[in-house]
Amino acid sequence: MNMKLVLATTFAALMAAPAVAQDGDKLKEVLDRGYLILGSGSTNPPWHFMDGDNQLTGFDIDMGRLVAKALFGDPDKIEYVQQSGDARIPNLATGKVDLTCQFMTVTAERAQQVEFTIPYYREGVGLLLMEGGDYADYEALKAGGSDVTVAVLQNVYAEEMVHTALPEATVDQYDSVDLMYQALNSGRAEAAATDQSALRWFMVQNPGRYLDAGYGWNPQTYACAVQPGDQRWLNFVNTVLHEGMTGVEFPFYSASFEKWFGTELESPQIGFPVEYK
Amino acid sequence: MNFTLFFADLWTARMNLLNGLGQTVLISVGSVFLGTLLGVAVGLALTYGHWLLRFVVRIYTDFLRGTPVFVLILACFYILSVVGIDLSAFEAGVLALTLFCSSHVGEIVRGALSAISKGQTEAAKSIGLTFRQSFVYVLMPQALRQILPTWVNTATEIVKASTLLSIIGVVEFLLATQQVISRTYLSLEFYLFAGVVYFLVNFAIEQAGRFVERRIAIPN
Numbered sequence: 001m002n003m004k005l006v007l008a009t010t011f012a013a014l015m016a017a018p019a020v021a022q023d024g025d026k027l028k029e030v031l032d033r034g035y036l037i038l039g040s041g042s043t044n045p046p047w048h049f050m051d052g053d054n055q056l057t058g059f060d061i062d063m064g065r066l067v068a069k070a071l072f073g074d075p076d077k078i079e080y081v082q083q084s085g086d087a088r089i090p091n092l093a094t095g096k097v098d099l100t101c102q103f104m105t106v107t108a109e110r111a112q113q114v115e116f117t118i119p120y121y122r123e124g125v126g127l128l129l130m131e132g133g134d135y136a137d138y139e140a141l142k143a144g145g146s147d148v149t150v151a152v153l154q155n156v157y158a159e160e161m162v163h164t165a166l167p168e169a170t171v172d173q174y175d176s177v178d179l180m181y182q183a184l185n186s187g188r189a190e191a192a193a194t195d196q197s198a199l200r201w202f203m204v205q206n207p208g209r210y211l212d213a214g215y216g217w218n219p220q221t222y223a224c225a226v227q228p229g230d231q232r233w234l235n236f237v238n239t240v241l242h243e244g245m246t247g248v249e250f251p252f253y254s255a256s257f258e259k260w261f262g263t264e265l266e267s268p269q270i271g272f273p274v275e276y277k
Numbered sequence: 278m279n280f281t282l283f284f285a286d287l288w289t290a291r292m293n294l295l296n297g298l299g300q301t302v303l304i305s306v307g308s309v310f311l312g313t314l315l316g317v318a319v320g321l322a323l324t325y326g327h328w329l330l331r332f333v334v335r336i337y338t339d340f341l342r343g344t345p346v347f348v349l350i351l352a353c354f355y356i357l358s359v360v361g362i363d364l365s366a367f368e369a370g371v372l373a374l375t376l377f378c379s380s381h382v383g384e385i386v387r388g389a390l391s392a393i394s395k396g397q398t399e400a401a402k403s404i405g406l407t408f409r410q411s412f413v414y415v416l417m418p419q420a421l422r423q424i425l426p427t428w429v430n431t432a433t434e435i436v437k438a439s440t441l442l443s444i445i446g447v448v449e450f451l452l453a454t455q456q457v458i459s460r461t462y463l464s465l466e467f468y469l470f471a472g473v474v475y476f477l478v479n480f481a482i483e484q485a486g487r488f489v490e491r492r493i494a495i496p497n
Contacts, residue, residue, distance in 0.1 A: 042452070043459035050456040054293045081366070082446045091446075094358045178462045 026226070026233035030098055035077040038064035039097030042082040046201035046260035047103045056080055059197075060101040062256035063120050063224060063241065066249060067099060070240040089113050092227045099237060101224040103197075114225040117237045120245065120253075121222040125161060126196040127213035128184060128203075135190055138165075138215035144190070146170055151180045151189035162193050165217050200261040246274055283466040290457040297453025298474065300367075304439045304449060305478075307371050309432045312378025319379055320386020334383070341380035346438045349373040354445045370442035374435055381431045389423035390416060422493060429486030433479040440475075450474065 030036055040048040040060050048058040065075035081097050088104060091097050092114050105123070106116050127138060127150070135141045141148050145168040152158045154173040162171045172189055174180040181202065183189040192199075196216055203210050224241070226234050244253035246268045254265040268274050287294070322334040341349070353376075354369035364372065393416055401411030443452035454471040458464045 042448070043455045045459055049459050050290075050293060051460070052289045054290070054296075082448055082452070084444050084446070087445060090355055094355055096358065176462075176464060178464075 026098060026230045027236050030071060030233075034072070035079050036064065036068045036071060037079045037081060037096075037098045038068075039081045039083050039088065039091050039100035040064060040102045041085060044103065046197060046204075048101075056082070059121065059256060059260045060103060062252075062260075063101045063244075064099065066244050066252055067237055067240050069252070070236075070249075088225070092225060095227060098233075099224055099226055103222050104225055106221040106223050110225075113228075115228045115234050116223040116225050117234065118241050119221045119223045120241050121197070123220040123222055124196050124216035125165070125193055125218045126199045126216050127165070128181075128192040128194065128199045129190070129211040129213050130184060130187075131209055131211050133190065133211075135213075136211075138213040141166055141169070141191055141213060144169075148191065149189045151183040151192040153177060153180055153194065161218065165193070165215060197261065200263070204260070204262040278466050278469075279463065280466065282461070283463055283470075286457060286461045286463060286467075287470070290453075293453050293456060294450070297448055297450040300448060300453075301436070301439050301450040302478070304367070304371055304374065304442060304447070305432070305436045308374035308378050308435050308439070311371070311375040312431075312435070313382050313428070315375065315379035316382020317386055319383030320390065323383060323387040324390045338380040338383050341376055342384070346373065346377050347441050347444070349377055350441055350445060366442070366445045366447045370439075370445060370447050374438060374442075377438065378431060378435055381434075382428065385424050385427045385431065386420065389420035392423060393419050422490075422495075425486060425490055425493070429483055432482050432486075436475065436479055436482070 038061075040056070040058075042048055042050055042056060044058075046058050048056060048060040051057045061080075064078055064080075068078045069075040071077070081091065083091050083097075083100075083102070085102065088100050088102055089110065092100055100114075101120075103121075103123070104110070104116075106119065110116070127141065129135060129137075129141075135144060135148065147170075148166065148168075149170045149172055150162050150166060151172050151174055152162055154175055155161070158173050159171045162169055169191075172183060174183060177194070177198070180189075180192050180194065184192045191213060199212060203212065224237060226237060240249070243249050250268060254267075258264050319334055319338060322330050323338070326334065350370055350373040353364065353373040354366060357364055357369065397415055397419070398411060401415045406414065439449055440451040442449050443455070448456075451471060454467050458467045461467070
């Protein structure tokens with residue numbers, strides 16, 4: 001059954017029904033309740049997944065924790081709604097969650113149904129190489145022409161996607177992530193093309209074995225989302241995220257970024273605000 | 278397949294998986310129990326009800342039996358909350374499965390009751406039994422023997438349908454398994470494991486059903 005279609009239909013039915021009662025003061029509601037209801041997934045590392053101790057964790061979860069910390073001074077005051085990717089928009093529309101942070105790509109279509117916060121990450125495709133392999137970086141891969149084989153997860157657009165960056169490369173498609181990485185390990189492929197976040201997370205888990213070719217393309221913006229119509233709540237979440245990336249909560253944001261993506265962020269420049277540069 | 282890693286990860290994730298299995302059992306037992314109660318009422322209404330009641334209940338069963346469980350689950354979770362009934366994901370899921378189960382049990386009960394020949398009811402009447410008495414002492418014992426095998430079948434269907442609750446965020450056994458897979462990448466091993474566990478649960482239900490069938494069988 002086409003899950004997306006069914007959900008879209010359900011959603012259309014919801015839109016036709018009278019809007020969910022809303023008094024327009026979500027911030028007060030959440031503060032009075034004493035905890036944040038955060039919608040996120042549980043099956044996509046490093047974004048949102050169960051760690052070995054059976055706790056939800058990941059970069060998305062940390063963004064929710066940042067908001068909870070701002071609300072209650074305690075990042076643990078969260079009730080999680082573990083939702084599938086398809087449930088992100090319906091759960092916001094029906095008010096089942098206060099906030100969704102679930103690697104949600106910002107698109108104009110979605111922006112008509114939910115209200116996006118400011119972005120907290122920019123996703124893109126990157127190339128993973130073996131440390132000490134024949135090709136040192138993106139330039140070398142490009143110069144390699146059709147001698148270079150790129151492993152990629154099977155997808156209708158996979159070939160086109162790889163050829164955007166490496167027009168002459170040979171593309172081998174694989175059914176699953178582990179097979180793709182195996183192709184790289186065994187030398188059947190010189191590079192693996194995958195999401196930057198997945199690539200970084202893989203490098204964090206296997207230190208010293210892999211290399212990022214240093215080229216990213218196919219940009220996608222990830223933002224949290226709220227139910228439309230409550231500017232106060234949206235402003236609040238925006239402020240929290242913004243100060244996480246540029247202000248007092250920068251240590252929280254950057255520690256999380258380094259934990260999941262292995263990169264130490266440069267502290268925002270002091271003096272003239274970075275936003276206007 | 279890497280079974281050394283699998284067993285290590287299985288041990289690490291044991292609590293998560295056990296919780297998931299607990300949810301699956303709770304959802305299934307709850308839905309089958311409530312669905313059976315409701316289903317018996319539906320079956321009785323379909324067999325002995327006033328024509329108007331029969332008509333309404335007929336629409337109810339046909340509608341539910343003709344709708345994918347998946348759609349029922351989404352409807353209970355989302356549409357009900359729009360009209361102001363705010364059920365948790367767990368409650369909405371159990372409600373959907375209960376409704377689905379009741380429609381099937383209703384049909385099973387109706388079928389079993391109508392399969393008993395009319396002579397039985399007439400004989401019961403002729404020895405002076407009231408309708409209640411003839412139902413309890415004559416019809417129900419015979420119908421039960423008919424109902425049991427198909428009822429067991431419905432119960433196993435509900436166990437399998439409970440996996441669909443993962444879509445609305447109930448961490449039942451399948452979602453718990455997927456959570457482990459997403460961390461360990463051992464997809465084949467853990468899906469195989471999940472398959473075996475679901476089989477064992479359903480096998481246990483079927484064996485229990487057979488046992489009861491043998492106990493209540495009319496001795497030759």
